[in-house]
Amino acid sequence: MTFAGSQRLILAALATLAGTAMAACAEDANDYPTSARAEYVFGCLKANGETRQAIEQCSCSIDVVASLVPYERYVTAETVLSMSQVRGNLGGQFRTSEQATSALNDLRRAQAEAEVRCF
Template sequence: MTCRRAGPIVAAAAILFGQIFLGQARAADLNDYPTAARAEYVFGCMKANGEVRQAIEQCSCSIDVIASIIPYDRYVTAETVLSMSQVRSTLGSEFRSAEQATSPVNDLRRAQAEAEVRCF
């Protein structure tokens, strides 16, 4: 009789542990942005939106939304393109006009727009 009861308990435990494992995997996927990158984003966002408590909440929310939409490597690419496009030279113009450069920036801008809607 105990063997019959153990079957459903073992199955339920396996499902529970599977969900916990999948939840951790999803959390790891969403948390592939290093803490320093998140902090840098929040500091810059707060400078732009006022250095008040509400800005901390909104800016933290914003980077979380962005991280849920685009992977970190795509974020780094977009940030690099945006930084390099500020250079006043032929090199800067290459970053402003190349399709490989504009695609990640467009992805970041869409993610930022979504974050704006959700967080501000």
Template sequence: MRSAVPVGPIVATLIAMIALCGPARAEELNDYPTSARAEYVFGCMKANGETREAIAQCSCSIDVIASIIPYERYVTAETVLSMSQVHSNLGTQFRTSEQAANALNDLRRAQAEAEVRCF
């Protein structure tokens, strides 16, 4: 039994739509620069052993984090972590700011999710 609607044009249209959506979606999901991912993996491996298994777990971890929080928010949280260690008035501002605490909490939640999924 033949369909009344020609399937060829429908399939071609769907393939074209998928092709157009594919690259944009990949960019959205991969907004972390390679250097940031590598830096995370190196630090993670130092903390979790420098084994083949650690490479896989740490790579998985940054992928999970990247899927949860945008790169801009990740940079903010990393900056807060770094600056909060400064023993001056500037460090105090980073330790007591509500915005800084929120960014740090977002990162910690993403890291906890990554821990569950990857380790």
């Protein structure tokens, strides 16, 4: 094999690896099910007015959140938000747990970034 032929082979391999890596990143960013995205946008619309502009901003917001927080972490944070409203000992565990607080802080940071980018 000539030097030029081996360079082409190396470049082809690198291009294939880069394409695979980009596809993996795209899959990671799109691991939120449609129902979760729709629920987020619906809640966002209720909080920000039900206008065409709000639809665009809320759709952008969930895209930013999805790019920053893995879906499993998002579910954890949503569960913490829901369960921390429960009164008594059970709700208290969700309000005081270090792991719960960490997941919630991740979501809040992502939402703050989405606010800057989208609103």
